[in-house]
Amino acid sequence: MFERFEVLRDAEMSRFTTLKLGGPADYLAFPRSAEEITALFEEAGKAGMPVTVIGHGSNLLVLDGGIRGLVIRVEKNMRTIRREGNRIIAQAGAMLGTVAAAAAEAGLTGLEFACGIPGTVGGGVSMNAGAYDGEMANVTERVDGIYPDGRPVSLNREEMCFGYRTSAVKQMDFVVTEVTLALQPGDPQAIRARMAELTARRAEKQPLDLPSAGSTFKRPEGFYAAALIDQCGLKGYSIGDAEVSLKHAGFLINRGSSSRDYLALVRHVQKIVEERAGVRLEPEIRILGEEAEPA
Numbered sequence: 001m002f003e004r005f006e007v008l009r010d011a012e013m014s015r016f017t018t019l020k021l022g023g024p025a026d027y028l029a030f031p032r033s034a035e036e037i038t039a040l041f042e043e044a045g046k047a048g049m050p051v052t053v054i055g056h057g058s059n060l061l062v063l064d065g066g067i068r069g070l071v072i073r074v075e076k077n078m079r080t081i082r083r084e085g086n087r088i089i090a091q092a093g094a095m096l097g098t099v100a101a102a103a104a105e106a107g108l109t110g111l112e113f114a115c116g117i118p119g120t121v122g123g124g125v126s127m128n129a130g131a132y133d134g135e136m137a138n139v140t141e142r143v144d145g146i147y148p149d150g151r152p153v154s155l156n157r158e159e160m161c162f163g164y165r166t167s168a169v170k171q172m173d174f175v176v177t178e179v180t181l182a183l184q185p186g187d188p189q190a191i192r193a194r195m196a197e198l199t200a201r202r203a204e205k206q207p208l209d210l211p212s213a214g215s216t217f218k219r220p221e222g223f224y225a226a227a228l229i230d231q232c233g234l235k236g237y238s239i240g241d242a243e244v245s246l247k248h249a250g251f252l253i254n255r256g257s258s259s260r261d262y263l264a265l266v267r268h269v270q271k272i273v274e275e276r277a278g279v280r281l282e283p284e285i286r287i288l289g290e291e292a293e294p295a
């Protein structure tokens with residue numbers, strides 16, 4: 001199957017997620033174009049195979065049993081970035097940090113907030129990724145993609161229905177292939193200085209040396225997830241090798257655990273925070289795949 005494409009068989013998803021967790025995907029494809037994505041859907045469809053689309057895997061918890069069917073990773077082979085006036089047009093697989101650096105190089109401001117978010121532009125608009133008072137919704141002018149049946153789709157900012165860590169991509173179920181970002185002219189030196197400042201703030205506050213998927217939970221209305229977790233005495237709490245970071249309680253980190261332990265920790269934190277603080281934390285991370293068969 002999938003002979004014409006760059007595809008791995010039984011690919012351990014722990015190699016393709018920043019959490020470094022997850023069992024094998026039956027097939028993992030690295031498409032080179034929108035046409036290849038359509039062709040992959042077609043071939044999987046003929047074989048009755050489910051298809052899952054991911055980017056860099058920086059917001060994912062893949063379970064230990066792995067993912068059945070085909071996983072399409074829009075990332076390393078779809079990374080071109082071009083500039084047209086005050087716009088940056090990036091293929092969905094371009095990394096946000098690289099696009100932010102390209103914008104700085106071009107003297108365009110607006111994307112500095114994204115320089116430390118370790119995901120793709122496609123994942124960024126899908127999640128409406130944001131940090132330091134910025135979010136993808138503020139800079140996205142248009143999103144181009146394709147539906148699983150090969151029909152093209154092109155949405156403007158309003159049609160993307162951006163919300164807190166969500167967008168139309170989830171509801172409409174299409175694959176993002178290209179994103180047009182509308183930025184403003186700025187001073188390259190000031191842009192770079194802001195990026196350096198935000199990078200330093202991240203390094204100071206976040207456990208960047210250990211595998212994580214960033215903030216595990218969404219910010220609950222009127223609260224901060226990390227503060228609630230800390231107040232409930234859960235900083236440093238662990239199940240197996242999954243641990244609530246001592247540096248930043250909003251980050252649940254992996255010190256060599258299984259997805260099972262990690263998920264148990266997510267559930268435990270939710271339960272304790274709900275019991276003690278009366279607030280239900282919702283995961284920001286997306287959970288994919290299936291549990292491992294019991295031994």
Ligand SMILES: Cc1cc2nc3c(=O)[nH]c(=O)nc-3n(C[C@H](O)[C@H](O)[C@H](O)COP(=O)(O)OP(=O)(O)OC[C@H]3O[C@@H](n4cnc5c(N)ncnc54)[C@H](O)[C@@H]3O)c2cc1C
Pocket residue numbers: 018053054055056057058059060074092116117118119120121122123124125126127128129130131169174175176177206208212213214215286
């Ligand atoms: C250390 C660290 C720090 C982080 N800091 C932040 C932060 O400050 N702010 C923030 O918002 N997030 C942060 N994150 C989380 C993550 O980087 C973002 O959510 C990022 O936008 C996810 O992009 P990705 O390419 O890794 O997507 P993935 O994790 O691979 O996928 C996330 C979702 O997007 C969908 N998706 C991905 N690509 C496509 C595509 N081409 N077409 C359709 N759907 C697609 C997937 O189906 C999935 O539902 C952080 C993560 C880490 C590890």
